[in-house]
Amino acid sequence: MRQKRAGARMRPHGIRRSAWRFRGAFRPVIACFRMPGSKTFSILLGIFICVVLASVMVLRFYYSDPETGHRCDWSEAIYVVMALLVFESPITFPEHGIARAAFFAVPVSGLLVFGQGLLRLWGSLSNKNTWDLAMASTYTHHTIVCGLGKIGLKVTRWILDLGEEAVVIESNENNLHIAEVRSWGVPVVIGDAKRLDVLKSVGIDRAESIVPCTSDDLANLAIALEARSACPKVKVVLRMYDLQMATNVRHGFDINRTFSIPEIAAPSLAAAATRAPLDHAIAYGEGDERSLITITKFVLVEESILTGYSVGKLEEEFKIAVIGLRKSGRFELHPSRNTCLEAGDSFVVSADIESLNLIAGLTPPVNEYERYKAGHWPLRKTRVAGGSFPGTA
Numbered sequence: 454m455r456q457k458r459a460g461a462r463m464r465p466h467g468i469r470r471s472a473w474r475f476r477g478a479f480r481p482v483i484a485c486f487r488m489p490g491s492k493t494f495s496i497l498l499g500i501f502i503c504v505v506l507a508s509v510m511v512l513r514f515y516y517s518d519p520e521t522g523h524r525c526d527w528s529e530a531i532y533v534v535m536a537l538l539v540f541e542s543p544i545t546f547p548e549h550g551i552a553r554a555a556f557f558a559v560p561v562s563g564l565l566v567f568g569q570g571l572l573r574l575w576g577s578l579s580n581k582n583t584w585d586l587a588m589a590s591t592y593t594h595h596t597i598v599c600g601l602g603k604i605g606l607k608v609t610r611w612i613l614d615l616g617e618e619a620v621v622i623e624s625n626e627n628n629l630h631i632a633e634v635r636s637w638g639v640p641v642v643i644g645d646a647k648r649l650d651v652l653k654s655v656g657i658d659r660a661e662s663i664v665p666c667t668s669d670d671l672a673n674l675a676i677a678l679e680a681r682s683a684c685p686k687v688k689v690v691l692r693m694y695d696l697q698m699a700t701n702v703r704h705g706f707d708i709n710r711t712f713s714i715p716e717i718a719a720p721s722l723a724a725a726a727t728r729a730p731l732d733h734a735i736a737y738g739e740g741d742e743r744s745l746i747t748i749t750k751f752v753l754v755e756e757s758i759l760t761g762y763s764v765g766k767l768e769e770e771f772k773i774a775v776i777g778l779r780k781s782g783r784f785e786l787h788p789s790r791n792t793c794l795e796a797g798d799s800f801v802v803s804a805d806i807e808s809l810n811l812i813a814g815l816t817p818p819v820n821e822y823e824r825y826k827a828g829h830w831p832l833r834k835t836r837v838a839g840g841s842f843p844g845t846a
Contacts, residue, residue, distance in 0.1 A: 484587035501562040508534050508555035516552045518545055538563040585640035586654055589620045593659040599646040599676050600667035601630045620655045622646040647675045662688035670694055729806040730818040747803050750819040755796040757816035765790030773804035
């Protein structure tokens with residue numbers, strides 16, 4: 454399915470996006486009523502609401518001005534009660550006993566609820582973990598990321614960029630990434646993800662998936678098995694260092710996906726060591742049929758002869774696939790073949806080494822742009838087949 458990105462952010466569409474916005478707007482309110490002590494606060498709030506409603510009715514039917522005999526209508530009764538909440542009274546103190554009781558009950562009940570609200574606000578500010586636990590309890594169809602190392606941090610960021618929601622479990626409360634992730638609006642719960650109670654506290658039974666990505670293979674496996682035991686339908690995506698262990702786990706424990714870091718990194722490292730300007734490479738196929746899918750980003754400079762090319766012409770002439778284009782600050786996946794390339798545009802291509810070298814001689818790769826500006830990446834004025842890219846000359 455084709456997706457478009459505006460800037461660096463992709464968002465869900467349609468009904469699902471509207472539902473997320475609706476939940477997001479009321480999530481802090483719901484979380485407030487799920488914090489410790491919320492039962493007492495709910496009772497106080499209920500009493501306060503009853504007192505306010507009853508006081509409006511009392512003033513409407515029982516209040517009479519001692520001097521003029523004036524009686525309150527509905528709007529005046531509501532206004533008086535609102536004034537009483539801030540210890541003000543726009544009318545004369547009543548003589549009727551029930552009306553007098555309302556004059557005292559409204560500000561006292563309001564003070565109690567206001568005080569409880571301040572205490573709960575202070576508790577949420579002083580104990581972030583308690584607040585994040587309450588926030589995590591409001592999430593559904595989210596991804597649980599276990600471990601907030603460098604991999605966990607990037608995984609969380611990409612989950613958000615893909616328009617999904619995330620909750621993080623981290624065992625080390627002194628982790629330097631916690632404040633950054635919380636600034637993204639992601640709850641970070643401090644706890645051991647191998648424990649069932651911790652998984653339940655972040656909504657494992659409501660989650661779409663869980664990604665154990667700590668630096669410990671055995672810990673990741675333990676988290677995955679505990680999560681699968683608690684919720685058999687949850688999607689488990691597992692990070693592992695040991696390639697053989699990752700393969701065995703995937704087939705032996707019915708884990709949805711396992712990713713071996715060396716297996717992922719090896720193609721990119723090999724690609725970076727070649728004579729071609731490759732940014733990334735993904736292994737495709739197995740055995741003798743194994744090959745690489747390459748990814749390289751280029752920036753189109755004004756002196757390049759490629760300026761004015763259409764995407765279709767670039768693909769046909771160089772036998773490449775343009776898989777992304779950033780134009781005027783907007784990024785588009787699989788741009789139209791009729792799109793015209795202009796100076797300042799950047800594009801992402803997948804191609805063989807010879808084609809990449811040809812393009813690199815006509816416009817610089819993004820990661821070599823500074824060398825181009827410094828005059829260390831000369832460009833050819835005509836299309837020349839073969840040869841290596843400028844950086845190896």
